[in-house]
Amino acid sequence: MPHKQKVLYIDYSTCIGCETCEYVCRFVHDTPRIHMMRTASGVMAPLYCRHCENPNCAKVCKRGAIVRDKSGAMILQPQLCRGCETRQCLLACPYAAMFETDTGVMLSKCDLCAGRRQIGLSPACAEMCPCGAIHFIAREDIAKIETDKSREAFERVMGHLRPGKGKEE
């Protein structure tokens, strides 16, 4: 793994839920890999892949279809994926960042815009977010830009993802 591995970090306290990230991702990849969560109380927040250091998705996949590329992104290889019905990877992800689709292996996940990175471009969502809420940033630098507000907003979002575990409304 390279020294400074860059990942996405979304500051939920500055995100306004405008859906630009999801729609730009849809334009670039046809099937979006970043999705808006909308709770009953109307909170909207994009769910996205953290390209975890210890990725649960890859751990549970028996076919080894989710692998790390040379810059550190966790990539789903559709040729190896069987699209198994148990959807272990999808259930295992703590951030709800794997998505069911209606095409191909019926799963999609973020690859940090692998094709774009190859030609020197950054992930499209981060480029177009009107609020600058999406950072494409070295993992170890995330702590430097976190704020009390961003941590609080993160807990709020996670509370919706893991009812019971996180803080409830």
Added chain:
Amino acid sequence: MNAMNFNFLCGDPPPASARSVGIIGAGPSGLAAAGYLSCLGYLVEVYDKLPKAGGLMLFGIPGHRIPKERVEAGVRRMARKYGVVFHPRTKICCSAPLHDEEGDHFCSDVRGLGDLVKKHDAIIICTGSWRSRRLGIPGENLPGVMAGLEFLFPIRAAGYAGPGIKAPDVAGKTVAVIGAGHSAVDVVHSALFLGAAKVHLLYRRTRHEAPCGSYEIDRLEAAGAAWHESVTPLRFTGEDRVTGVEIREKTLGEPGPDGKRCALPDSEHVTVIEADLVVTAIGETATPPFAKELGLENVRKGEVRWLHMTDIENLFVAGDALTGPSKIGKAVYSGLRAARSLANWLDLKDQDRLADYPYDDLVAREADRFPGGRLHR
């Protein structure tokens, strides 16, 4: 702050092509389209009636939610690096008399759509959705009754336009806001921020049905606003100036077996909420130039020859002008797709291959995937 990168699809600008495209309206849909086409090397010219590009991202949505520097930097980058030409303060005429919509008083130049059609190979109309919907109840024309954008627009515009434009004077006053969408929320926040003594928010249904979501309502209450639900505005009171809103109020009972909540018997009554200023924020409707001539109804329904193309061959349309009020993300997507459609069309036209292209199939597939812009609002 980094630029919002409308040119996210390319790195360095490509060699210039001979094509020229005009874009009317510099909101998120127009800017996204301009980014796409300038990444193809087209000469892109963007016309907007306002002094600055950004559309509602700059002139509608309050500044604490969208940092204007980021939008401005993206526009500057597009102009300097990719050669996009911006024509601010230029209104393309006209679906309505001038000075009819918010922002018209900024224009120093008015051009006909016909001139543009002659000048460019193709045009995309991205004029958004600005005409405020009205309640249609007595007293709506009284001074002191205003629409959501009428209230919000000058707050943002005051910073750009200098004298003549002033933020609404609400300090120490009581403001009543009708509606529960994004605009209503923004009006309440802005009124509180500008020092209103009391802000009432009135909605005809309950917080659980509010388009902005109950979480936003909780936040508004925490910020000091008074929330009134299940109220119907009947008329605005006052002689030569509004003094309040007369409303019918009711209390809902517990949900019945069908999950519906009915009004408790005898709970209905009529009262007046007093206010020095009433803002109706119940939504906007699209006002593109020449809506009828362009056959926009058909474009909305997907009955078109070419994606996003209007009845006039080289005129395309995108964003809220096409879908009605939506959100930034959908407007961006719509602008990108209109731009791609336009480029494909110009390519095939140049090769004289338009006839053998299966439009119908294309349109049907796309219509499935993107059914209109009214979701979530």
